[in-house]
Amino acid sequence: MNNKFDALKDDDSGDHDQNEENSTQKDGEKEKTERDKSQGSSKRKAVVPGPAEHPLQYNYTFWYSRRTPGRPTSSQSYEQNIKQIGTFASVEQFWRFYSHMVRPGDLTGHSDFHLFKEGIKPMWEDDANKNGGKWIIRLRKGLASRCWENLILAMLGEQFMVGEEICGAVVSVRFQEDIISIWNKTASDQATTARIRDTLRRVLNLPPNTIMEYKTHTDSIKSLIMQPDLQPPGDHQDKTWHRAT
Template sequence: MHRAPGSKILNYESAMKKIATFGSVEDFWAVYSHLRRPHDLPHVSDYHLFKQGVRPVWEDPANIDGGKWIVRLKKGLASRYWENLVMAVIGDQFDVGSEICGVVLSIRGSEDILSIWNQSANEGRINLKIRDTMKRVLNLPVDTIMEYKTHNDALKDNSSFRNTDVFR
């Protein structure tokens, strides 16, 4: 799914446009090869890649008890990191079963943000495995700051990226 630039509206879902569904790696590549790369997207736009049947909103039953890991990127790095993260999720490199709901790329003015959404915010061991796998598949420097935010907290403060827990 893609959220159009500048669409700050009350109903977040109505601003999203479903691009495609796929059932195999081959189908994915057929779609992906025709998408605009992150570095070509306008500021304030998002790409969402979620499991079939899971809506990319905090309130979805698969997401409501979960949260997301967040990595903030300098401008110019998003295309490579996004592709690596998507490949890792599709290739099941996280090895956490059905825990991962989807991934999001948020293009913003001064930074780009990658996040990986999971079902269970209270599963500490699984959450740390997701964080560590994300660091590994993206080949992030050891001093990279990662953040975690529960969807419950996001609903309370109506924010995706403020008031996060910071992990160094």
């Protein structure tokens, strides 16, 4: 597990693949293994709570992505850029991952952490996401780490009380501000989206004048088609988002 986090911390170099060009056969096997893992291979051993651990209602997976701003990104290249950190099934397993991870406030560049239910990829096009949407909030620099921790703890603790509607959460680190969002399955269910909004305000202790926006993934995809250089599929930066004050 530590090796995975070491690789994550060193990701800024962007030259991990180049350093191993000479070992073509081993690299090919290694890439295939990683690809199988990222696609949720059915051969992978199921993650279960350990003895005496406190099980979560759902298994969750941490993901990490980083990209160069302004560079057009296809759906395929975006999917290849998402790195799966690991899956956990209990409170104790969550803390073993989280305690080794870099805090969002310490990340640089265009970086994202994603925490989604196991089996759901952090992409608009995933079957669990395609009919859904997300609540999105822009944050001043310095707030992302605390807000992210409060958000994911509320999600893991089932504080949103909307059944199976929650898909996952994202924190997006940008140069001048940071963005958090929570994704749900059914954008057309206004009662559910309203409950998620109200819970989000409470768990993040947002000021009353904070402006939040709900955006469907269908609209995000339309924006991408109309402005292909604006953002890659599944990315969470949007020029229409509002700042939390």
